[in-house]
Amino acid sequence: MKKISSRFSVATHILVMMALSPPLTGDQMAASVQTNPVVIRRIIGQLKKAGLVNVKAGVGGATLRKDPCNITLLDVYRAVEVVQDNELFSFHEDPNPDCPVGANIERLLRKVMQEAQMAMEERLSQVRLQDLVGQLEIEN
Amino acid sequence: MKKISSRFSVATHILVMMALSPPLTGDQMAASVQTNPVVIRRIIGQLKKAGLVNVKAGVGGATLRKDPCNITLLDVYRAVEVVQDNELFSFHEDPNPDCPVGANIERLLRKVMQEAQMAMEERLSQVRLQDLVGQLEIEN
DNA sequence: AACAGATGTAACTATACTAGTTACAACAAG
DNA sequence: CTTGTTGTAACTAGTATAGTTACATCTGTT
Numbered sequence: 001m002k003k004i005s006s007r008f009s010v011a012t013h014i015l016v017m018m019a020l021s022p023p024l025t026g027d028q029m030a031a032s033v034q035t036n037p038v039v040i041r042r043i044i045g046q047l048k049k050a051g052l053v054n055v056k057a058g059v060g061g062a063t064l065r066k067d068p069c070n071i072t073l074l075d076v077y078r079a080v081e082v083v084q085d086n087e088l089f090s091f092h093e094d095p096n097p098d099c100p101v102g103a104n105i106e107r108l109l110r111k112v113m114q115e116a117q118m119a120m121e122e123r124l125s126q127v128r129l130q131d132l133v134g135q136l137e138i139e140n
Numbered sequence: 141m142k143k144i145s146s147r148f149s150v151a152t153h154i155l156v157m158m159a160l161s162p163p164l165t166g167d168q169m170a171a172s173v174q175t176n177p178v179v180i181r182r183i184i185g186q187l188k189k190a191g192l193v194n195v196k197a198g199v200g201g202a203t204l205r206k207d208p209c210n211i212t213l214l215d216v217y218r219a220v221e222v223v224q225d226n227e228l229f230s231f232h233e234d235p236n237p238d239c240p241v242g243a244n245i246e247r248l249l250r251k252v253m254q255e256a257q258m259a260m261e262e263r264l265s266q267v268r269l270q271d272l273v274g275q276l277e278i279e280n
Numbered sequence: 281a282a283c284a285g286a287t288g289t290a291a292c293t294a295t296a297c298t299a300g301t302t303a304c305a306a307c308a309a310g
Numbered sequence: 311c312t313t314g315t316t317g318t319a320a321c322t323a324g325t326a327t328a329g330t331t332a333c334a335t336c337t338g339t340t
Contacts, residue, residue, distance in 0.1 A: 002222075101153065139244060
């Protein structure tokens with residue numbers, strides 16, 4: 001029932017802003033997203049750790065550390081650690097090894113679900129930050 | 141986030157069991173999954189609601205209601221409602237409409253993420269319950 | 281008719297993630 | 311030194327998960 005955290009969409013939002021008009025302070029980005037600045041700072045921290053942005057201490061201001069052509073949405077998705085252990089699906093532990101199904105099903109399921117996850121991530125990897133930036137520029 | 145609930149893998153597990161040796165009681169399935177029978181009954185309830193299984197009241201015993209060739213993992217995934225509103229990704233509400241990015245980013249992101257979600261679901265729809273059953277039968 | 285075993289739920293628990301909030305130390309430029 | 315910003319810690323409310331106990335209800339069997 002859960003969804004993937006909005007950290008991902010917020011992170012993409014602020015990265016697009018940085019691509020368009022750097023440098024930006026956390027407060028400016030928070031104003032565009034309309035959330036608390038601390039929420040933004042936490043996400044910036046993750047993006048920094050992933051090497052996607054630079055932040056000037058003291059005076060403030062965040063900028064992209066890579067060309068927006070070289071940042072994919074998969075990079076962003078991974079940076080904000082929206083999925084634990086990079087595994088989207090979870091499994092019930094310790095199925096009964098004495099049951100022919102219990103003993104073997106997990107291995108089969110892991111394979112299938114890994115493929116499904118990869119299909120999703122592959123689609124994300126095909127979208128570059130620049131693609132979003134370009135679409136916004138055309139419209140304005 | 142964390143992960144997609146293990147309800148999905150558990151549901152698949154017990155459907156495979158039902159395909160191999162019906163009818164099965166909740167306790168038998170719980171023994172194979174190694175969890176509490178109520179957890180199984182709740183999942184069975186969702187599968188029943190989705191029209192995937194039949195349950196005999198009183199005497200007990202669950203069976204598939206469709207041919208395992210006609211049940212895909214996407215059917216199971218949808219049945220157990222692991223994702224709220226069928227939307228895998230979530231968005232931060234009310235971005236600032238006065239910001240050119242805030243005003244337009246959500247629409248772009250929704251499109252991209254919907255495509256990513258569809259890529260994943262498409263992969264799940266390509267796997268039939270029978271495929272898993274067949275692989276288990278070969279091995280035993 | 282009574283019994284035994286199964287299902288269907290309600291209610292409660294512990295755990296964990298999310299998103300927001302307040303508070304404050306550290307920093308850097310003017 | 312002042313000012314505005316960043317980086318965190320700590321706390322909150324809300325919610326999903328998965329497990330558990332308890333119990334009413336149902337049905338085939340004896």
